[in-house]
Amino acid sequence: MYKVIVVDDEPAALVLLCSIIEKKCPDYQVVATAENGREGLEKVDELLPDLVISDVSMPIMNGIQLVSAIKEKHPEILSLIVSGYSEFEYAKAALQSGVCDYILKPVIPSEMKKTLDRIGEKIRGYHYHHRNALVHQICNGAQCAPEELKKYFHYERYYCVIVRRNGLPRRFSKNNSMEIFSDINEQFIIYGRDEMEALYMIPSEIVGGNSLEEYLERIVKKLDVQREYVTTVYHKEALTPAELCNHIKKLYHMLDAVSVVGKSQMFCDKECEKKKSDSQDYSSIQMLLENLEYLLQEHQYEKARKELQRKYSEWADEGKPQLWLEYAARRILYLTSKYSEKKLPIQEGEYMLEDAFFFAATSEELIGSLMEVWFREVQESGQNFKLDSQDFFDSVENYLKSHLSENISLQSLCKKFGVSQTYMGKLFRKYAKQSFNQYLTAVRMERAIKIMRESPDIYIKDVATRVGYADQFYFSRIFRSYMGVCPSDYLEGAKY
Incomplete structure (x- = not known):
C-alpha cells in the first residue's frame, strides 16, 4: 500500500480528499495531513511517503514551494497538485517544480481515481527498480537501511530459497554472466547471479498453510528441466526483510557446500551442517x-x-x-x-x-x-584442428539461429556436430568472444526483438515460445535483464 500525505488549508477540502482516497483508491493510505506547506514538509521528512497531494494556495509555504522543496530533498517522492486555479501559469509552475500531475477543484472522485491509478503505476515502477537495487546489494553482501527494506519489501516475512540448475556460478569468467531479476508482475521477488539460478523470496502469505517443501517441489517441477540437475537450498522459517541479508549469505554458502554434479537435491539449512563437515577431508x-x-x-x-x-x-x-x-x-x-x-x-x-x-x-x-x-x-587431433575454423563456427551459428524455438543445450549441439563440450566452449570463446550460454541468450533476445517489432500485437507467451522459452515469466526476466525494459513495455513502444 502506498503512503500519502495530504496538504490543504481548507478543512472541508482536506476531508473530501481523504475520503475519496479511502473509498476509491485501495492501493493508497493517508498517513498524515497538514494545513500548510511548512507543516507538510516536516511530515514528509518524518514519514517519507510515496505521494504528496497538495493545494496550491496556502499560508506560510504554498504548494509550488512545497513541491520544489520535496523534489530537492526527496526526489523519489511524487507530488500531485490540487487547486481551484486553472490558469496556465500555475500549472506550468507546478510542472516545472517537479509535480507529476495536476487536477482542478472541485475534485471529481472518478477523475481523482484515474489520476491516482496513473500515478500508482509510476510508484509501482519506482518501487520495483529500487527494490531490485536493494536485492542486488543484499545478495552481494551489503547492508541496507531498515527503513528502506520496510518501504520496498511490501510483505512482513519471506521464505528464502535458492534453485540452481547444473553447476555453480562462474567465478573467473564473470563477464559471461547476466544478473536476472523477477518480472514486475510476479508475486515473488527473484534474483539470479546468472540465468541458471533463481533466489526466490516468497511472501509467507502466498505459501499460506501449504507445506513449504511441497511448494518448492512445484517450483522445481515448473522449470521443465530435461538434461539438467537441480540443487535447492532453503531456510525453513520465514524472515523479516531486515533478516534477509545474513540468511541469504548463508544460503549461498549452503549451495556451495552441497552442490553435487549430476545429482538433484533439496536441503534446508539445518540439514547442511553435516554435509559441510564431510567435505573437509582432502x-x-x-x-x-x-x-x-x-x-x-x-x-x-x-x-x-x-x-x-x-x-x-x-x-x-x-x-x-x-x-x-x-x-x-x-x-x-x-x-x-x-x-x-x-x-x-x-x-x-x-x-x-x-x-x-x-x-x-x-x-x-x-x-x-x-x-x-x-x-x-x-x-587435439588433426580433425579438431580442421574444425577450428570460421567456416565451421559459421555452420554452428546457422544451426542455432534456425532452431531457436527448440530446447537447445550445449550437449545437444555437441552431439549434432560431433565435438566435445570442452572443444565447443573453446570455439565460442575464440570466434564469438562469449560463452555458449551468453551467445545463445543474445541470439534469442535479438530474435524476440525482431518478432515484437514486426508484430507489436503478439502475446508475450507466443514470443517466448518462438525463441525457445517454455516459461513466459522466465523469458520476461531474461528479456528485461538483456534490454533494460520488460517485454510488455517494449511491445507498447513498438506500436508507435
Missing part, C-alpha cells in the same frame, strides 16, 4: 596426486587416465560436492601441465575447467570433459 586427493605424479614421470599416460577416471567415479558415487572436485581438478591440471610439452595458459585452463563443471549434466559428462582438459595434447 587426504584422498593428496594420495591421488602423489600416485599421478609418479605415473606422469614414467610417461604412463594411459594408466594415469584410468586412475583419474576410477577415482573421479568413486568420488561421484560418494557424492563429493562440486567445490571439492574443482579443487582436485585444479591440482591435477597443475600436474598434467607440469609434464606437458605444450603449456596451457593459466586463464585458458581456468575457463576450460569452468566450462566442464558449468555445463556437465552428469558425472560421466564431467569426467569426460575433465579428461580433455587434463590430456588436451592427446585429444
